[in-house]
Amino acid sequence: MSKVRTGAVALVTAAALAALAACGNSEPEAGKPAASDGPRVLKLWHYESADGAMGKAWAEAIKQFEASHPGVRVQFEEKAFEQIRQSAGMILNSDEAPDVMEYNKGNATAGLLSQQGLLTDLTPEVAKRGWDKLLSPSLQTTAKYDDRGIMGAGKWFGIPNYAEYVMVYYNKDLFTKHKVEVPKTFDEFTAAMDTFVEAGVTPLAVGGAEYPAQQIFYQLALSKAQRPWVDSFQLYKGKVDFRGPEFTYAAETMADWVKKGYIAKDSAAIKAEDMGVSFMGGKYPIVVTGSWWYGRFASEIKDFEWGSFLWPGNTMSAGSSGNIWVVPENAKNKDLAYDFIDITMKKEIQNLLGNSGGVPVAADPAAITDPKSKELIENFTKLSSGDGLAFYPDWPAPGYYDVLVAGVQNLINGSRTPAQVLDEIAAPYEENLADIGG
């Protein structure tokens, strides 16, 4: 027995010694990729899964980049989203910064880093390469940040490759079974849900514990809103009255939907993942969520036919550009980074992104061959050409996501009246507004 123990200790000690040796060896090779004599290296990071639309399109972009830049190697690393979220500021402030990386758009992420001077101002490149001509105005919103790090105006700090928006997914088989037509107006939409309730089926799969419920709430508010209201709420261009018609309607309708049985009372505790899985399992006819579910629905729903349509009656919908490419200020090969971004904006890559189930920003509509993707992209074009991307309700203030989750949960549980909930979600918003001096 003593032998076993000694052996084990020896093993661990050996590992320890090897560790020290290995650490010593690996240091020189790390952090010095851009030596002048060796081949140049483009250090590229993103956190999309390899078999998703972006993963596929960007893999192709890497291939094309290497083909058009002989002597340059792309050193791609797939990062954990959590890692970038936690430590982007620290990484970008060090020598380990990549040359180009995917980063979350928004005031709290890209905005903050741009304000700290960690991101390169892309404005000259945008003008030179014409990227601004490929992106519609509401897509540009999340690419530009002002001196305070607030999106919407100022310098370009990022380039989005794809977009996302919230839509209504429906189970065609269940619609046919209950003789429900695809609704074109809001009244038809509620009538359709009435039919399901009468048949004993809860129509909406809702994840109240995460983002889905607040997006439904926001869709309802948008049905009564105009663009200036969105600009006030999201870009602080004016005052937002939380007791005004938009939010009042949203809160009351949401509470009403729970009463009518469109939304199950227990959905306040459901996570987004479980919501998606219950729809994919054919338990609910309708789910309202974003295009980020599209690829997964397409590859994993085998037992029934499904489709999607825009929220009936709305000209605006929750949605925005996707994550953006940023070039860190400490990047060593900025010229290569610009070239790479340019390739990802090319028609070929954009079309591939579209045909793989993503929403491209600059694709050729005729080149999208997959019928489901066509539906997805046509709906997006309808939205974006009418300037209909209204961003997400949790964007305006830091930590606002949790405020909204709690508020909407109270609506679903019926533990607060709509008016109380509106006051609850108004307070943190006003506080933040006072902080930024808006």
Add this chain to the structure above:
Amino acid sequence: MIRKYSVLISLAVLAVVMLVPFAVVTLNAVRSPEDYSANGPLSLPDGLHFDGIVEFWNRVDFGGKLWNSLLISGSVAVLAVVLSVLNAYALGVGRVRGRVWIMVVFLVANTLPQEALVYPLYYLAKEAGLYDTRLSMIIIFTVIQSAFGTYLLASVLGRFPHEILEAAAIDGAGKWRALWRIVVPVSRPTLSVLLIFFFIWTWNEFFLPLIFLISNENQTVPVALGVLQGDKMMDATMSSASALLGVLPAVVFFLIFQRTLTRGVTVGAIK
């Protein structure tokens, strides 16, 4: 008799409760994503599907991550035990002046959340040129773990029978010799338990490695598992596969050292 059975039954229930999460993870690790979406996480899979495991292994180069984790945890375990013994010998046996306060400092260091340490450590590591190296993790965790080890060992050694040490001193053993020939062998069971705990604790560390090990080639197993958690999406079957892979080494390690562990614990109990 009834008491005997009731103990047996409650133990069995406890064992089942402990094993259910592992069973669910295993179940989903060998399930295809389509099956997961159609039938949910709790049904029996409709066939064995190892693609998730294989794909995850290749995607994150799991072998490399295992080696990194082993390297860091192994070095930390050994170095932290050595450091703890040296500190504790001075504090517990040597009775340094002001040792109570030194112990208090160690205790406070133990209660500090890692989030509070991140920025100072980040700047130190950057200044020292150790940012994004495994060595930085080994140094940091050696210190963190030995803070606890010192605290624990110092109180154990504080009760070390002085007669033995005096006898050794009379026989001509210096302080150094007394440490390695007398104190260490006598407290060996405690040290082995510490070693194993340090190894497992360091193995499971997530937050600091996430911040410090930037390059994929330096990352540890828990950080690699994080790759699967996306912004809005998660891949349940592949997460299960990765969780299974992530937990296996710790289980194997535990099985190998299980006897040392229980012996060390019982030795402590008799004292």
